[in-house]
Structures are given as C-alpha cells and as structure tokens.
Amino acid sequence: MEFSFTEEQEFFRQTVRDTIDRMIMPKVQQLDEGEEFDFDLWHEFAKLGYLGIRHPEKYGGMDLDIISQMIFYEELFRGDVGFAMTVTMQILMGTYFVGRFGTDQIKQKVLVPAIKGEKIGTICFTEDQSGSDLAGTRTMAALDGDEWVINGTKMWITNAPTCNFCTVLATTDPNQGLKALNFYLIEEDMPGFSRGQRLKKVGSRSSTTGELIFDNVRIPKDYLLGEELGKGVRYAGEILNEVRVMTGLAACAIAKMAMDDAKQYANRRIAFGNPIAQYQLIRSKFANFWAWYEAARWYCYRCAWMIQEGIPCLNECMLAKMFATEMCLSAVDEATRIYGGNAFAMEYPPQRYFRDARFLLYGGGCHEVLQDYLGRMYLRED
Amino acid sequence: MHILVLVKQVPDTEAIIRAQSDTQLDIENKYALNFFDEFAVEEALRIKERVGEGTVAVLTLGSKKAADALRRGIAMGADEAFQIEDPALEEVDGYTTARVLAKFVEGRDYDLILCGKQAIDDDSGAVGPALAQFLGIPYLTSIVELKIAADKREARAAREIEGGREIVTCPLPALFTAQKGLNEPRIPQVAGVMKAMKAQIEKIDLKALGLTPEEVGPKTKIVKYYPPKKRPPVKMIEEEFPKNVEVLVKILREQEKVI
Numbered sequence: 001m002e003f004s005f006t007e008e009q010e011f012f013r014q015t016v017r018d019t020i021d022r023m024i025m026p027k028v029q030q031l032d033e034g035e036e037f038d039f040d041l042w043h044e045f046a047k048l049g050y051l052g053i054r055h056p057e058k059y060g061g062m063d064l065d066i067i068s069q070m071i072f073y074e075e076l077f078r079g080d081v082g083f084a085m086t087v088t089m090q091i092l093m094g095t096y097f098v099g100r101f102g103t104d105q106i107k108q109k110v111l112v113p114a115i116k117g118e119k120i121g122t123i124c125f126t127e128d129q130s131g132s133d134l135a136g137t138r139t140m141a142a143l144d145g146d147e148w149v150i151n152g153t154k155m156w157i158t159n160a161p162t163c164n165f166c167t168v169l170a171t172t173d174p175n176q177g178l179k180a181l182n183f184y185l186i187e188e189d190m191p192g193f194s195r196g197q198r199l200k201k202v203g204s205r206s207s208t209t210g211e212l213i214f215d216n217v218r219i220p221k222d223y224l225l226g227e228e229l230g231k232g233v234r235y236a237g238e239i240l241n242e243v244r245v246m247t248g249l250a251a252c253a254i255a256k257m258a259m260d261d262a263k264q265y266a267n268r269r270i271a272f273g274n275p276i277a278q279y280q281l282i283r284s285k286f287a288n289f290w291a292w293y294e295a296a297r298w299y300c301y302r303c304a305w306m307i308q309e310g311i312p313c314l315n316e317c318m319l320a321k322m323f324a325t326e327m328c329l330s331a332v333d334e335a336t337r338i339y340g341g342n343a344f345a346m347e348y349p350p351q352r353y354f355r356d357a358r359f360l361l362y363g364g365g366c367h368e369v370l371q372d373y374l375g376r377m378y379l380r381e382d
Numbered sequence: 383m384h385i386l387v388l389v390k391q392v393p394d395t396e397a398i399i400r401a402q403s404d405t406q407l408d409i410e411n412k413y414a415l416n417f418f419d420e421f422a423v424e425e426a427l428r429i430k431e432r433v434g435e436g437t438v439a440v441l442t443l444g445s446k447k448a449a450d451a452l453r454r455g456i457a458m459g460a461d462e463a464f465q466i467e468d469p470a471l472e473e474v475d476g477y478t479t480a481r482v483l484a485k486f487v488e489g490r491d492y493d494l495i496l497c498g499k500q501a502i503d504d505d506s507g508a509v510g511p512a513l514a515q516f517l518g519i520p521y522l523t524s525i526v527e528l529k530i531a532a533d534k535r536e537a538r539a540a541r542e543i544e545g546g547r548e549i550v551t552c553p554l555p556a557l558f559t560a561q562k563g564l565n566e567p568r569i570p571q572v573a574g575v576m577k578a579m580k581a582q583i584e585k586i587d588l589k590a591l592g593l594t595p596e597e598v599g600p601k602t603k604i605v606k607y608y609p610p611k612k613r614p615p616v617k618m619i620e621e622e623f624p625k626n627v628e629v630l631v632k633i634l635r636e637q638e639k640v641i
Contacts, residue, residue, distance in 0.1 A: 014450070016575075018569075022569060047571070048570075048572055050572050052572070053572065062576060064572075
C-alpha cells in the first residue's frame with residue numbers, strides 16, 4: 001500500500017497555493033464584506049485556465065486527474081469561500097451535464113466559453129419546497145413538437161444573479177417522483193427566463209445566490225441533457241461523489257485556516273502572565289483538532305483515490321463529506337473560543353470562518369438526510 | 383535570442399530554521415523559488431516575447447528539491463531546464479557554483495544570462511558576478527530595468543542609486559542580476575503548471591561537464607551558525623507627554639548608551 005502524493009502533485013499544490021496566496025488572499029476580507037461577485041477577479045483567475053481542469057483538452061480543458069483536482073479545491077478554499085464556490089460550481093455541477101451529454105454545437109456554444117470564464121454556469125436542483133428531497137421537484141418539462149417547454153421556479157441557486165446558462169432539474173410527471181426527472185439546458189437570453197430575488201446570506205457572501213424563474217421557456221429538443229429519459233437522478237449521483245469529496249476538502253481547508261489563525265493568536269495572547277498557548281485547556285483544543293483534521297482529510301483523499309480508480313464509493317463519499325464537515329464546524333467553533341471575546345468582533349477572522357463553514361452542512365446533501373441513508377445502509381442485513 | 387536564467391530553490395520565508403550544530407541547519411520542509419530569481423525568469427520571458435524569437439532556459443545546481451525551482455520556471459514559460467547534480471556538490475560556496483555553472487555555459491550560445499541579485503538563504507550575491515567573471519563577460523547587478531537594442535548586440539539597464547537611477551549600457555552577451563522592481567512576475571497558467579509537472583529535467587553531473595570534485599572545491603568554509611538574540615519585550619514609558627520624551631532620552635543616553 002502506498003498512500004502519498006507524487007512529487008508532481010506536491011508541485012501542483014505548491015503552485016496553486018502560491019496563486020491563491022497572491023491573487024485571492026489579499027482580497028478575502030473585502031470580498032466577504034462587499035457581498036458582491038467580483039467580475040474582475042473572476043476574469044483574471046479564468047485566464048489561468050483552472051476552470052478547465054475537469055474537461056477534455058478538445059474544448060480547452062486540461063483533463064487533470066481526480067487527485068490533482070481535489071488538491072486544487074482544497075487550496076482554493078483556503079482563500080475566499082464565496083469565490084471558491086463560484087469556481088467549483090463552474091468546474092463541477094455547472095458544466096458537468098453540458099460536458100457529458102451536450103452536442104458538439106452546445107459544447108462550442110456553452111462549454112468552451114465557460115472554460116474561458118466568458119460565460120458563467122450553474123445547476124438548479126433546489127426549489128422552495130424541495131432540496132435533498134428531489135422527488136418533490138415541481139418544475140415541469142413538457143415536450144411540444146420539437147421543443148421542450150419548461151415551467152417552474154428554482155431557489156437557492158448559486159450564481160443565479162450572474163449566470164449565463166443553467167442546467168435545470170425538471171420532471172415530466174410529478175406523480176412519478178424520482179423516475180420522471182431529467183436535466184435541461186437553459187440560456188439566459190431565452191424568452192421566459194428571468195431572475196427572482198437575491199438572497200442575503202450568512203457566509204460565502206461574495207458568491208451571489210438567488211431565484212431563477214422559467215415561464216414557458218422553450219428549448220430545442222437536444223437541450224435535454226441525458227441519453228435516456230428518466231435517468232436524471234442516476235446521472236446526478238454519478239457526479240455527487242466528486243462534489244462530496246470536494247466539499248469535504250473545502251471543510252478541511254476552512255478548518256485549517258481557522259485553527260492556524262487561532263494558533264498565532266494563542267501564541268501571542270497573554271493571560272495571567274503567559275501566552276494562552278501554554279495552558280492545557282487551550283492545547284487540548286489543538287490536539288483534538290489535529291487528530292480529527294488528519295482523519296477527515298486523509299479519508300477525503302482515500303475517497304478521491306477510489307473515484308479515480310473507478311471503485312464504487314457512494315457511501316464512502318457521503319461519510320467523508322459528513323465527517324469532514326462536522327470536524328470543520330467544531331474547529332471553527334473552537335477557534336472562536338480561543339479568540340475569546342475578540343471572536344465576537346467583526347475585525348477578527350474567526351467570525352468569517354464560523355459563518356462561511358455553515359454552507360458545508362447543506363452542499364452535497366444535508367446531514368440529517370445523509371445520516372438517515374447511511375444508517376439504513378449500515379443496518380441492512382445482506 | 384537565447385537566454386539563460388540561473389535559479390535556486392531556497393527555504394520559504396515562513397520555514398522554521400534552527401541551528402542543529404555549529405555547521406548544520408535544520409530546515410523545515412518548505413521551499414520556494416528564490417524571490418529575486420522569479421524577477422529574472424519573468425524578465426527573460428518578457429524579452430523573448432518582445433523580441434519574438436529565441437529560447438529561455440533555466441539552470442540550477444542542487445539535489446532533488448532543486449528541481450522544483452526549474453519546474454516553477456517551466457510553469458512560468460521557460461522552454462528548457464537543466465539540473466546540475468552530483469554527490470560531490472553537497473557542500474558548495476559561491477566559487478564552486480560559479481565554476482561549475484561556467485563550465486556548463488562554455489560552448490553554449492547564450493546572448494543573455496539573468497539571475498536574482500542574491501539568494502535569500504545565504505544572501506551572498508556572489509554567483510552571478512563570479513560566473514560572469516569566469517566567462518569573461520560584462521555584468522550589471524541589481525537592475526530594475528532592462529532594454530535590448532534592436533540589433534540585439536547591446537543592453538541598457540537601470541539601477542536604483544541614492545536619490546535616483548543610474549543608466550548603464552554594455553555589449554552582449556552579458557549577465558544581469560535582478561532587483562525587486564524589475565517587473566511583476568506572472569502567475570503561472572495551469573497549462574504551464576501541467577507541462578512543468580510532466581517535464582523531464584535533464585540532469586548533468588560533474589563528469590559530464592568534464593570537471594573533477596577537486597577542481598571545484600569550495601574556497602570558503604562555514605564556521606558557525608547561531609540564531610540572532612531574542613528581542614527583549616517592549617518597554618512602555620508610562621509618563622505623559624512631554625515628560626515621556628525626557629525619560630526616553632535619559633534611557634537612550636544612560637542605560638542603552640546609544641546617543
């Protein structure tokens with residue numbers, strides 16, 4: 001058994017880290033406080049080519065291995081979480097169905113500019129009454145001659161205020177639950193497409209989130225993204241493993257940043273005549289974090305390796321996402337305790353990690369749903 | 383235009399360094415391309431882009447970790463990379479490095495050689511000038527601007543001096559050492575990073591250069607490493623202004639004896 005990064009992967013990590021340190025780190029506070037998507041930064045970042053890491057070279061991508069992609073996500077989330085969310089949405093869910101099922105014409109029109117950052121994409125699962133419960137999807141798709149007609153409203157959509165195209169989950173028959181779900185491509189200039197309210201969020205505030213409304217949007221027949229009708233949920237499942245490992249590594253990155261800041265603080269903050277790092281109760285926080293962090297991080301990379309090797313790992317990826325997220329939520333909480341009262345002030349960083357980490361609970365499946373499913377899987381008697 | 387850039391992988395500025403013994407350092411495993419070398423690589427690439435033809439090669443002397451400096455150069459856009467590696471080159475000084483590099487350069491056709499004004503680990507700043515000396519070519523150190531004449535036979539460089547700038551010209555080939563301010567180094571594109579990850583780096587040992595360890599032995603010897611003294615805690619002067627100034631002057635004069 002060999003379980004380590006190659007020299008090349010280490011070099012890749014170092015280069016990505018340096019890029020994030022130079023380009024994103026100096027702007028983190030400003031991005032969070034501004035609560036706006038930074039188009040200039042987006043275009044500057046897109047020029048480096050990272051938006052294409054998951055896609056084939058034929059369309060301007062890099063076709064990078066899964067481990068290196070995960071290294072990229074982990075380093076990316078050390079910087080601004082909102083910006084990282086927009087980037088990961090573009091690379092993973094926002095372009096996955098177009099890349100996998102789109103015709104060559106669609107790929108030229110949508111995927112190629114998305115890889116260059118000229119178009120922003122997103123995916124629309126959630127509605128006001130359904131999220132993890134996909135069977136509750138109410139957005140309708142009906143075939144009318146050579147066109148699909150889409151009607152419905154999607155909520156909690158990352159990039160809703162800025163996206164140029166979106167992949168929309170819709171049902172052909174709400175009574176058939178999961179069996180009638182498919183994905184459809186919709187572009188912003190199509191009649192009937194509109195943007196609804198923008199949501200004010202607790203964290204990841206530089207990525208804008210909101211509502212998209214489809215009112216009799218007519219799309220060509222080949223804008224149905226999938227080879228077979230009714231297989232939407234299965235197709236989604238096939239990318240969710242990557243999304244969950246990415247989310248797990250995002251959790252690791254946020255947790256490490258929070259505790260590294262806390263480490264500096266603990267070494268400098270004097271109480272009762274000594275730096276607080278010299279007190280055992282403070283030290284125990286770091287020891288506990290360290291153990292959980294290492295376990296979470298390496299389990300995420302184990303899952304990434306399984307994805308890369310083509311080993312089925314649906315349950316493992318759910319476990320990794322859930323475990324890493326819980327580790328992170330505990331770490332950002334402990335960081336605020338180490339900072340004491342200063343953690344309650346907006347001038348200090350712990351409040352940002354504390355707020356940003358909350359999104360991890362919902363992305364890639366909310367924990368109560370994952371726990372219910374995983375518990376069921378464990379209890380199953382073969 | 384063929385340009386050679388000398389690069390060095392050095393401990394990251396954040397790496398923890400301790401003196402293990404008088405002559406050995408314990409360095410945390412965090413390394414990066416020398417800060418000043420990055421300006422040199424960037425300038426070489428810009429010159430190649432401006433001239434519209436030629437190559438940029440990066441060269442380093444060092445063991446395993448040193449290859450990352452070359453990979454960084456390739457990721458930024460360098461065309462070729464060479465690593466001089468030999469067990470006999472574990473202990474080197476500026477003289478040894480310059481001698482070995484000179485042997486590499488001899489017989490190759492470079493119009494320009496660029497490097498950082500110093501490596502941030504030993505801060506000696508000797509290799510660039512010594513190499514130029516061995517090659518018998520002009521050198522200009524700590525440049526903040528570099529222009530190549532249309533006929534590519536002359537270079538014009540600027541240096542920052544007390545209160546202004548000094549403009550110097552010299553014939554090519556020549557060697558220049560880069561100072562901060564020369565340019566803003568680019569952030570590598572992922573295509574370059576991948577090229578660097580896959581690049582085969584040509585390794586050259588002393589024998590291949592036609593040198594023996596005895597010929598290039600160091601001329602200097604490290605006698606002792608020791609950490610700087612820890613700074614005493616800051617002492618606040620409690621008195622109100624202007625009394626505090628009086629107290630400060632008294633301390634500086636009588637206790638610290640610096641004025």
